[in-house]
Amino acid sequence: MSEIEIRYAKEQERSDHEHHVPTAGAMIGHITANLAMHALKIEQAALFAKGPAALFLDQYGRAWIQKELAFWDDINRALHAEADLVPTTSEELLKYSMLTENGATKYADGKDQxxxxxxxFDMQLLFITRAIKLTEKEGHKAQNQxxxxxYAWIKEQIGLTQSFLGHEPTEGLPSAAEDDGDDAE
Structure with missing residues (x-):
């Protein structure tokens, strides 16, 4: 093996270890992977949704993508600054994202999309609240901020979209059933 292959193999060993501990960096790696995957899913819905949802996504979807990719960039830089591992390959993004995708979804009703x-968004909050606790524990102030x-931005987007859909803020969301009363802020 070449020196670069050895270094990458060591990085993969470290990554596996940190994901089993877990560390703040590993948890945040899931968040960046989720952001990248979610941006793709927003793009799909923005292109294919019909009806009122298409108008909503035309107004908000592009801004969501821009905001998520801006967070993705800022978070990756914060990971790098703390010498944490940064998922940078499509293989790593697919491995660490906890969001699922289905190409057939583009044919679903716009409101379902x-x-x-x-x-x-709600699934991402699960990882973000864990990352907040881990960054506090590990003293990673920039990552914590x-x-x-x-967290605040995603909660706002959930509320806005749920209102548009005629739902209560937590209606139909898994986190509402799992809420243990812990606040991330």
């Missing part, structure tokens, strides 16, 4: 995006900003 929009609600799938809301559920993905970014996690809190991302």
């Amino acid at each position: 929009l609600f799938e995006l809301v559920k993905d 970014l996690m809190k900003e991302l």
